[in-house]
Amino acid sequence: MTYYASYGFSSYDVAGAVAEAVLHDIRVNCLGIQGFPQIQISRSDGFKFDVALGWHDSAKSSVRFSLTLSEAQSAVKKFRAKAGYDPAIFDRVQEALAKLEGAVSEEFRARITSASDGPRLA
Numbered sequence: 598m599t600y601y602a603s604y605g606f607s608s609y610d611v612a613g614a615v616a617e618a619v620l621h622d623i624r625v626n627c628l629g630i631q632g633f634p635q636i637q638i639s640r641s642d643g644f645k646f647d648v649a650l651g652w653h654d655s656a657k658s659s660v661r662f663s664l665t666l667s668e669a670q671s672a673v674k675k676f677r678a679k680a681g682y683d684p685a686i687f688d689r690v691q692e693a694l695a696k697l698e699g700a701v702s703e704e705f706r707a708r709i710t711s712a713s714d715g716p717r718l719a
Contacts, residue, residue, distance in 0.1 A: 601640070604666070606673045608638040611646055611664070614672035617682040618690035619650075626691075629698040650693050658700045660693045 599608045615636050622628070635651040644666040652658035664672070664686060672683040682690075 599638075599640070604670065606670070608640075608646075610673040610676060611638045611648070611669050612636040614669070614676035614683060615648055615650075615686070615690055617672075617676055618687045619694065621682040621687065622691050622694055628694070630701045634694070634697055648693070650690075650697050652697060652701045658697065658704050660696045660700065662689045662693050664689075 601607065615638075616633075619634065619636075630652060632652075635649075635653075637649040637651065639647045639649075641647045641663070646664045646666070646669045647661055648664060649659055649661045651660075668683075668686055672686050675681065675683045
């Protein structure tokens, strides 16, 4: 966890706000993967936060997007107030989840295909 003293919140707060949006999407659209995606937050170029949604430890099954400082602050405020997800970040979270589902599906399909390339019984 990284605490951003000048902003008054931590990377956990931002991840929690993203998780709220993920939960909302799951309630509305279900999720095509079993379990919950990993959420990692890092700060980039001072006023942006990079968000990575991942699946297990696979580098291939990871999707990234960014939040501005003001978006992160707004989402954290809603998260801390237990006011649900922040609509300002929802579309990007939903798009990232769809891409993550596609990446996981593609990776799974590749594993199945390579496993089925072995000897076959007659």
